[in-house]
Each structure stands twice: as structure tokens, then as C-alpha cells.
Amino acid sequence: MDIPYTTKPRPDTGLYNAKVGIWLFLASEIMLFGALFSSYILLRVGADPKLVWPALAAWPSHSDGLLNVPMGAINTLVLIVSSVTVVMAWASLKMKNFNKFFMYQGITVACAILFCGIKSAEYAAKFSHYHLVLKDGTAFTGHLEPKQYFMTDRKLRQAKVEEITFLKDPQKGHAEASAEHGSGDEAHASHEPEKIKMSDIKRLTFWGPQQSTYFAIYFTMTGLHALHVVGGALVIGYLWLPGSRMWKTNPERFTNRVEVCGLFWHFVDLVWIFLFPVLYLL
Amino acid sequence: MAHQAAHSHEAHEAHHHEELGFWRKYIFSTDHKIIGIQYGLTALVFMLLGFFLMLAMRWQIAYPGKAVPIVGAFFQTVFGTDLAQGGIISPDLYNSFGAMHGTIMVFLAVVPLAFGAFGNYVTPLQIGAPDMAFPRLNMASYWIFLLSGLIMFASFFTPAGAAKSGWTSYSPLASVNDLNHQWNGQTFWLIGMVFNITASLLGAVNFITTIIQLRAKGMTWMRLPFFTWAQFVTAFLLLLAFPPLEAASVLQLMDNFFHTSFFLPSGLVVSGNPLDVSGGGSPLLWQHLFWFLGHPEVYVLILPAIGIVTEIVANNTRKPIWGYRSMVYAVLGIGFLSFIVWAHHMYLTGMGTKISTFFQTTTMMISIPSVIILTCLFISLWGGSIRFNVPMHFALAFMVMFGIGGLTGLPLGFNASDIQLHDTYYIIAHFHYVVAPGTIFGLFAGIYHWYPKMTGRQMNVFWGKTHFWLSFIFMNAIFAPMFLQGLAGMHRRMSDGGATYAAANPVNQGFPDALSEGIIKLNEHISWAAVCLAIAQIPFILNLVISMRKGEKITSDNPWDATTLEWATPTPPPHGNFAVVPTVVRGPYEYSVPGAKTDFTPQNAPLSPERESKKSHA
Numbered sequence: 001m002d003i004p005y006t007t008k009p010r011p012d013t014g015l016y017n018a019k020v021g022i023w024l025f026l027a028s029e030i031m032l033f034g035a036l037f038s039s040y041i042l043l044r045v046g047a048d049p050k051l052v053w054p055a056l057a058a059w060p061s062h063s064d065g066l067l068n069v070p071m072g073a074i075n076t077l078v079l080i081v082s083s084v085t086v087v088m089a090w091a092s093l094k095m096k097n098f099n100k101f102f103m104y105q106g107i108t109v110a111c112a113i114l115f116c117g118i119k120s121a122e123y124a125a126k127f128s129h130y131h132l133v134l135k136d137g138t139a140f141t142g143h144l145e146p147k148q149y150f151m152t153d154r155k156l157r158q159a160k161v162e163e164i165t166f167l168k169d170p171q172k173g174h175a176e177a178s179a180e181h182g183s184g185d186e187a188h189a190s191h192e193p194e195k196i197k198m199s200d201i202k203r204l205t206f207w208g209p210q211q212s213t214y215f216a217i218y219f220t221m222t223g224l225h226a227l228h229v230v231g232g233a234l235v236i237g238y239l240w241l242p243g244s245r246m247w248k249t250n251p252e253r254f255t256n257r258v259e260v261c262g263l264f265w266h267f268v269d270l271v272w273i274f275l276f277p278v279l280y281l282l
Numbered sequence: 283m284a285h286q287a288a289h290s291h292e293a294h295e296a297h298h299h300e301e302l303g304f305w306r307k308y309i310f311s312t313d314h315k316i317i318g319i320q321y322g323l324t325a326l327v328f329m330l331l332g333f334f335l336m337l338a339m340r341w342q343i344a345y346p347g348k349a350v351p352i353v354g355a356f357f358q359t360v361f362g363t364d365l366a367q368g369g370i371i372s373p374d375l376y377n378s379f380g381a382m383h384g385t386i387m388v389f390l391a392v393v394p395l396a397f398g399a400f401g402n403y404v405t406p407l408q409i410g411a412p413d414m415a416f417p418r419l420n421m422a423s424y425w426i427f428l429l430s431g432l433i434m435f436a437s438f439f440t441p442a443g444a445a446k447s448g449w450t451s452y453s454p455l456a457s458v459n460d461l462n463h464q465w466n467g468q469t470f471w472l473i474g475m476v477f478n479i480t481a482s483l484l485g486a487v488n489f490i491t492t493i494i495q496l497r498a499k500g501m502t503w504m505r506l507p508f509f510t511w512a513q514f515v516t517a518f519l520l521l522l523a524f525p526p527l528e529a530a531s532v533l534q535l536m537d538n539f540f541h542t543s544f545f546l547p548s549g550l551v552v553s554g555n556p557l558d559v560s561g562g563g564s565p566l567l568w569q570h571l572f573w574f575l576g577h578p579e580v581y582v583l584i585l586p587a588i589g590i591v592t593e594i595v596a597n598n599t600r601k602p603i604w605g606y607r608s609m610v611y612a613v614l615g616i617g618f619l620s621f622i623v624w625a626h627h628m629y630l631t632g633m634g635t636k637i638s639t640f641f642q643t644t645t646m647m648i649s650i651p652s653v654i655i656l657t658c659l660f661i662s663l664w665g666g667s668i669r670f671n672v673p674m675h676f677a678l679a680f681m682v683m684f685g686i687g688g689l690t691g692l693p694l695g696f697n698a699s700d701i702q703l704h705d706t707y708y709i710i711a712h713f714h715y716v717v718a719p720g721t722i723f724g725l726f727a728g729i730y731h732w733y734p735k736m737t738g739r740q741m742n743v744f745w746g747k748t749h750f751w752l753s754f755i756f757m758n759a760i761f762a763p764m765f766l767q768g769l770a771g772m773h774r775r776m777s778d779g780g781a782t783y784a785a786a787n788p789v790n791q792g793f794p795d796a797l798s799e800g801i802i803k804l805n806e807h808i809s810w811a812a813v814c815l816a817i818a819q820i821p822f823i824l825n826l827v828i829s830m831r832k833g834e835k836i837t838s839d840n841p842w843d844a845t846t847l848e849w850a851t852p853t854p855p856p857h858g859n860f861a862v863v864p865t866v867v868r869g870p871y872e873y874s875v876p877g878a879k880t881d882f883t884p885q886n887a888p889l890s891p892e893r894e895s896k897k898s899h900a
Contacts, residue, residue: 001412001858005495013494017415020491028483028521035526039533039567046564048548209540213562216542220533
């Protein structure tokens, strides 16, 4: 039994089955990410102005510098390049040039890996960056000495730690305010690690999803996007190496497969094109 | 002759040379018909289990604080003494039964039966396709669905029991009601939902692609049987409405696992302790995301049943469907409008009167296409020589019951009257009239109607009618009194059926919103009607099983003298479906065509010579 139009397009729709399928799948993906972007908007406009984490706004913006914009920009570029090569790979197959396909799709896979690498580095930097609120209401961002990941005050208390060593970030806003009052030295004076007693600490937490709703939506959306990148890269990688045997037996079907996963890859790229400005720049 | 026999023998061999083993043929099958039957049987089992949960709840409502008869000891063993001390259903257990009854019935029983089973079995046959467009995806869909069901049922065995925040799982309640266990019932619920949504997503992509791409030659859009149209729109609803709930499930999982505050507002205090989270989330966000799925879901439940009933009405009135085109446009209209009515479930959340007014307007608008469809079906009966067989009994009952369900929904759509009726038994009665004697009767009708095609045998007519009349009587005995209870102000989530509330606010002391003795007494009547309804299903179950081997054999591939393509296949249809690839030459419901030899003219029957010549001249 053969199912019609698996490879050849149906005359009245002009599409083969998998192409209809992937477009429908992408429609549902748009609803998935659309729901998350809508959640982002609702949470941001509903952010409680009274709930200000000292040293961090209720809803941080670009000027708070929480995210690494240059890294995000490089990643945007990486994905755009991969989106170009994925089309070139498909076009090469259409021109019956398998070697060029192999080269272009190799670049796509490399870009995917590079993207994940940069993203992991960004994540790792967040997981070792801390937000510290003292009982007297003052608050800082900074790092623990020696470097530690995923630490919270609850864990430290369970481990019966009595004192931490904290390296504060240079405080932009604070420095400017102080400069106006003519005592700029004070802001830079604290650029040495300090010892802080646990009994003075109200909340110490790494910049993970639990830190604030902003980081929560940041990690959820970029995490889900990263899963899509990994999934797409696995499929593209499969068609690049073992799956490419099909080029010898059924070149047309193989070309279609490359086209379909290319469509998915463009979508993944497009989501990032929205994510980057929304999370990093606004 | 001998030569011919040898030839056909050879052809036979060639045809069967890719004969599959038992496992590939019946278990890990990629054949849409086997997958449809797998979906159907699994969904029927889940439906029965969901029904048993409800029976246990009904016992607790009618006789609060008394041990459940027969299964009480079993409950204590399974759920432990915390939840079922001495076989008495505790309020916590009642809540988890309530939440799971809704979840199971909607996501594991009715949708899989209506969409997964009937859609899978009938749709490719009706459009003249050899199978679904993506058979392996279809198989994956079933297995992921089964996994989601098993995860849901496994949650009963977690330490504090299954999810107990209603089938809607409103946050923050859902996130904070069991803070001691991270792998609690709610977590299982969310993971189960993610799998369930994935399964229906794969199904939806497959259905739409199949209907767009694999229609037989001549099967134009306006020649599609209405059932296929209904499945087409349903698939779009599943495709586009489910992902937001998947997003919501992911966000709530983040709340439970990574201590985020997507749905947890600032300053939340649980059992006297401030919750150690960042806060700043929005409980309303969950409700928006949930009901964005939740409302289209209602139409996912009802549209396939309307499709089934339309097929059966056309077939048994021996008349074309009146207003086929209007029905198609109406079903498309419902599909579109169902995406913009969701917040009528949220009038009481204080989201603002302007938004309420918008959603009230769209809600009233969506009743128009629903009424068009129902009206077309009623007018189709007019002047027909109706065959009162078993499927037609269920189909006719569906039309009336769905009508009652739909009309009683109007007061809920107005936000002024909804304030009185919200979360009372009135709404339980309303949506059960739509889904239980509505959709489920439609599904029963479909089972009796297509059973001969699936098995080659008829189900027993006497027991079918017995099943119908008993179910019809007891369904109404259950749900009609609930309207009264709801109007009297009985809240839907009271685990003792309102006994405590009534005792605290006796009517004779002048509390206008109190529950009278008569209203409380109805609980017992309803519960016994539910037991009778359970007994009424026994003839159906036995009929379904026994008829597979003992039922009367059908002598024709088209026992109902129907016109649509599924009856043009061999019985039961083999892998690949059609012996000859059909060519469609006419619309789906050409019954009693003047001048035709029989009172039905199948879609693929060749045109008569004179019409052929007329066509060639034109």
C-alpha cells in the first residue's frame, strides 16, 4: 500500500504531505510560543511596582544590564548565518550537488552547536551571580568567593555556614547618585570581597528562575527555545550524516526532508529574533 | 476456470506477501483502523473508570461520612488511612476524585473516543484514502496518549493522592496544596497533560494533512461528508488551542519544580507561613491560558458527535441533509468563534466589566452557528420515512439533549445571571447535558452505526434499545434535578452535598440562599439514578463484546444502504482500505433521488449514461 503524495506534490494543493504537516506543526508552535510571549506581556505590565527587589527593579530593563547583550547579539548572528546555510544546503540538493549540501549543512550544525555553547556560557554566568538582600534593607548583586553555583541562603543555613565572602558588583546607579553628592569614592571603595554574617542576610539567591518573575520567564522561554535548537540540530545532524544515504536511493524524498527540517529551523531562528529584543533590549 | 482460479490464487499470494505478524498487525500497528480501535477501546475503559470515580463521589454526596459500600475496604488499602479512613471518602479524596473525574472524562475518554477513535477509523475511509498521511506518527500519537493516561492514573498512588484542584487546576491552589512532596499528584497531572497535548497535536497535524492531501479523485470540499468537516474543524481546534495549555503546564511545572512565581502573587501566605517565593506572578494568567484551551475544548467534545449524528440522520431519514452548506459554514464559524469566547468562564474573577461585555457578546454570537446546525438537523427529519434503528434512537436523543444543554448555557453566558449560577450545580447540569446525554449519546450512536463495518457483524438490536431507553431515562434523572439544586444555590465543590451548609443556614431562619431539605434530598435520588445508569451500561458492554463473535453476520458491505465512501470498502476494510480506488462523482447525501433505481446513490456510483452524456455536451 502506498500513500499518495509523500514525495510528489498533489496537483491542486501544490504541496507534498510532509510540507503541509510541517506548516501545521509550525502553526501550533506559534501558538505555544505565542502563549509564552503573551504571558511575558501580562506579567510585565502587571509587575508589582511595590515589589522592588532592592538593587533590582520589579521588572528589570536593558539599562539594568542583567543579560549579556554582546553574547546575545553574537548568538543572533550565529542563528541568522545558520538560517542562510540551511537554505543553501537545500538549494544545493535541488542543483544535484551533494558535496555543497554537505558543506553548508555542516556549517548549520556547527552554528547550532556554537549557539548552544554561547547560551550555556550565559546560563553558567547567571547561576554563579547572586542577589543579596540584607536585613537592614540594603541589597547588592555580586559573586561568592570562591565561586559557587546554585547557592541560596536556605542551603547555606542548612549547611550551618555562618559567614560568606561576597564580591559586590560595581553599582552604576549608586555611583552616579554618590557623584552628585560629591563623594564618588565611597561607591568604588567596596570593590574588595567582604565578609558577611549569615545572621545579617535576609535573602541570598543566584540569578536563576526563582530569583524573580523576570528571570523565570527568561529561563523558561530561552530554555524552551534551546530545546528546540537541540531538537532541530539532532534532526539536521541525522540527515547530514547517516540519513544522507537516502540521497542515493530516493534523492527527491531526501531533498524534501531537508526542506522540511529547514522550515523548522527557520522557525527556531525566528523565535530567537523575537526573544533577543524582548528579553535583552527592552 | 481452473486458470482463473490459479490466477486469483496468485493475486491473493501477491496481495498478502507483506502479511504482518500479530504484534505489528494489532499492537504496534500503523493502520489507521487498528489505531482507531485501540483509541476507542482504551477510551471506553478510561470512561468507565472515570464513571466509577463519579459513583464514589455520588455516594459521598448522598451519604456524607458513611463508608462506601463494596469498595470501601479497597479504598482504604489503596489510598491509605489519611484519605479513606474506614472506607469513608475524606474531603481531600473527594477533591481528587472530582479533579480526576473531569480530567479523565475530557482528556482521556471523550476526546480520544470522538477524535482519536472515530476520526481515525472513519475519516480516511470517508475521503477515499488508503490510510492517514503519516501512519507512523499516528501510531506514536496513540502510544503517547496511552502513556499520558497511565501517568494520570499513576498519580492516585502518590503519597498525598492525585491532583485535587479541579480539572481546571487553578493556581495558586494547585501549586500550594501539597508543598511536602515535589512529585505530587499535581506534578503528575501536569506531566500527563504535556504528553496528552503532544498526542493530540500529532493527531491533529495528521488529520488535517490527510483531509487536505488524500481526498479521492472528485472528492471536492463541498462533497465531503459532514462528519469529515466536523473532524477537520476539530483538528484545527486541537492544533491551535492546545499549545497554550502546554505552555501553561510548563509554567506551572516551573512553579512547582524551580520555585518560580508565574502564577503566585506577592505576599502569599499558606497555612500561616509566608511562602518562600519571589512573588509577582498572576493567578489570572493561568486562568486565561487554561480557558484559551478550555473553551475550544468544549467544541472538540461536541463537533465530532454532531458529525456522527448528521451521518446517521441522513442515513435513517433517507433524505439529503437539509442545508448541508449552511452547516459547513456554521461549523467553520463555530471553529473561529470558539477562540474568542474563553473568558466567559472568568466573569467572577474581577477582570473588568468591559472585558466581560466583550466576551458576553462573542458568547452570544457563537450560539448562532450552533442553532443553525441543530435547526438543519431537525428540519432534515421533516417528511423523512425515519428508520428507528438503534443508532437513530441515540441520534434523536442527542438532538434534544444537546438542545437542552445548549439553551441552558445562555444564562451562563450573560455575566449578570452568571453571578448567581457560577460554580453551582446548575453549571454541572448544563455541561453534562451537552457532554453526557449529548456527546456520549452521539458516540454510542456512532458505535452502533459503524460496528458492522468494523467487525462484519451487527450488535443485538433488543439489547441496544434496552441500553438506549435505560440510559436515556437515567441520564435525565441524574442531570435534570441538578438544575434545581443549582438554582437553589448548591455549590458544585461541596464534598458533603451541601449538608453542612444547609445545617448552618436553615431556611426557616430566613436565610434566602440556604438549601432546603427537599433540595438536599435530591442528592440521594440523583445518586441512585447514577447507580442505575451504571447498571444500564452492562447490556452495552456485553453486547459490544459478545457481538464480535456471536452477532448477526451482515450480508452486504453496505448494511445501512448508505451513500458515503466508508461503506464502499470490503468488510472489515483490509490494510489499504479500498479494493478499487474510488472516484467521487456526487455529494455525500444523495438519498431518494427521483428516478434512481434505489433510494440511495453512493458517492462513487458511476453517473447514469444520460447524465454522462449531458455532462459531456455541457
